[in-house]
Amino acid sequence: MSARGDARRRGRRDEGRLSPEAFLGSLQLADSFFPSGGYTLSHGLESYAEAGLLDAGSLPAIAAGLIRASVGPSDAVALALVCRAAATGNLDVIAEIDRRLTAVKLAR
Template structure:
C-alpha cells in the first residue's frame, strides 16, 4: 500500500528527472564556452567546477531562495513568494542565465499546473508571472511546485542540486569531454557536497542570500557572445 510519503518521493523523482519538460538539458552554464575556448577539462577539474557552482552560487542563492519560497508557499503567502522571486532574479547577473532560469521555472509551473490544478499558491504565482508581476526563476518555481506536491523542503533542495549536477555532467558528455562512467563517478563524488550545501543553506534567510563566483560569471558572459551554440547557456 502506498503512503503519502511514497507519493511525495515519486513526485520528487518526477520533477528531478530530465524527462520532465523544463528545458534544463539545453543548458551548460558556460561549460560550452570553456570547451570551445580550447580548455580541456580533466575529470577532477569538472568536479571542482561543479563544486564551485554548488557552493558559491546554487547554495547561498538558489537553495536559499527555494527554502524561503517554500516556507512562504506553505503559508499561502504569494506576495512574499514574489518578493523572493524578484530578489533572486536580480541576483542572476548574466542575462543568458537569468533568462534561462525564468524560462525553465515558467515551464516547470506550466507542466505541474497541468496535473495539479487546484493549488491556490501555484495558480496565483503562475498568474503573477503571466501578468509580468513576477519572473519565475527556476528555484522559486520549483519550491512552489514541490510545496503543491507535498515534497519536503529539504528534499526539494537535494533534488535541485542533484539535477543541476546531472545537467552539468550531461553537458560535458554531449560535448565529448568524458565518458559515461567518468560522469557517474563525478555525480557520486558530488553527493556529500550537495547534502552539506543543502543543510547549510536551505534555512538561510532572504537577507542572507549571496553568490560570488566572478570567474564563472565571465565564462558565462563569453558564451552569450558565441555565434554558434549547442546550448542556450
Template sequence: MLTGFLSVLQLSDSAFPSGRYTLSSGLETLAQTGRLATPGDPALLSALLGDHLRLAVAPSDGIGLVCAHRATATPDSLDLELVTSADERLTAVKLSREARETSTRTGRALLRVATSTFGARAVSHYARHVQSGRSPGNHAVVLGVVSACLGVPRPESVAGELFAFSANWVAAAVRLAVTDHSTAQAVLHEVRPVMAEAALHVVDKDVPDIASCTPLLDVMAMLHEESELRLFAS
C-alpha cells in the first residue's frame, strides 16, 4: 500500500526526532586513528559501509526488527514474549557500551514519538513494558513494532532501516570531513544492491539468528568511549 511506503519515508527521514544524527557507528574513531583518507576514497567507504550492513546491521538490528514485526499481528495485538526475546538478544550481541546505550536511547525516543503520534495500542503496550524495565527497548525492535502497526510490509521495513542507517552513516562521514556531499551520495547509490540483498536475506530469520561480526568496528566503538574529543555519541 502507498500509505505503508509513505510511513517508511517518514520513519527513515533524518528529521525524525529519534536522535540518530548523533551517531557515527565507529566512523569517528576510524577517522581519528587515520584509517580513512581525507577526502575519503569512495570505493573504501562503499566497501566499509557494505560490510557494516551485511555483517552487523542486517543480521542484528535487521533480524530484531523482523522478529518484532512478526510479533505484531495487528495494531492492537502484540506477542510480548517474542518481542522481549528479540530485544534481549539484540542487546547481547551489541558488544560495546556505546552501541547498547545509543540503541536503547534512540529506541525510547522513537517510542515516545510513536505513542503520542500514531496511537496504536500495540506500541503503547510495548512502551509500558519498556518503561517498567522488562525489555531494553532497542531502536530496531521498537521500529519493527511501529512499522507493523503502520502497515509497512516486512521487507520494506528492513530495507528502510538499512537505508536510514546508511544515510546517517554517510552524513556522519561528511560531518567528519572524510568525504563530501557528492561522494556521500555516490556511496549511497553504490550500496543499494547490498541493502536490498541484506534485507531479503534476513526477512524470514528468527531470534536465534540475531548476530553481529565486525571486530574492527567493535574495537573502534570501544576506543570511542575513551576518546577525549568526540563529535558523535558513538
C-alpha cells in the first residue's frame, strides 16, 4: 500500500491534517459540547488550566495519560468487543457492552 493509503488508514492525511473520521473522534474527546452521548466532561482540562498547569508543552502528556487511563481501558476495549460481537450478529452482547460502558460514564 502507498504511504498515502497508510496515512489514511491511521486516521491522518499525508498533508498533516486529520481525516474527517479522526477529527470527529477528537471532538468527542476534546469538546464537552460535542453531542457524543449521555455524558459531557472536559477530562479535567479546565481544572489544569485554572491551576496554571496546562500549556502547549504539558497538553501532550495530559492527553496521553487520558488515553492510557481512560479511553484505552474503557472505550477502546468496548469498541473491540462490539466489533467482535457485530461480526457474529450478537445484538444482545452489543447491548450489554453499551449498558456497561454507559454505567461507568459520568452523568450530565
